[in-house]
Amino acid sequence: MDDPERKSLQDTYFPELPCFGCGPANDRGLRLKSFVDDDGLIRAEFTPWAEHNNGLGFLNGGIIATVLDCHSAAAVTHTAFENGWPPLPGADLPYVTSGLDVRYLRPAPLDATVTLVGEVVDASEAEMTAHVRLEWDGKDRATGSALWKRWRPR
16 A cells, blocks of 8 residues: 555546545545555555544544445445446446444544455445445454445436
């Protein structure tokens, strides 16, 4: 992930996306950058800002949910393109979040870089499920299961 020449999944698949969490085109967003690792998992590093304080000196749960959702988006989008399921006509992305189940396991630091790990565990053209986790200091701090459905513009 340290190679500046390596293009993130977000920059590869949706460079003009203004999403707050992962959109490369949002100057005020989190600009999450996810990469496929040698083990086939999707990984990203995220460094919280002081503004992400939950009021007790830890990373806010809403920000955790946002980065888990957006990191799962990278895994799902990558899987979609790898399987030949690009966005349908009129859709900006191939899939959209249908549900996100987040479990907060222990506090996440506000003053350290955390790691996000994700993978698609079930994939069809109709829907995908991704499992994601936020790690720090060798322990899971939060986990999520995200259900994504094919974006079919009406």
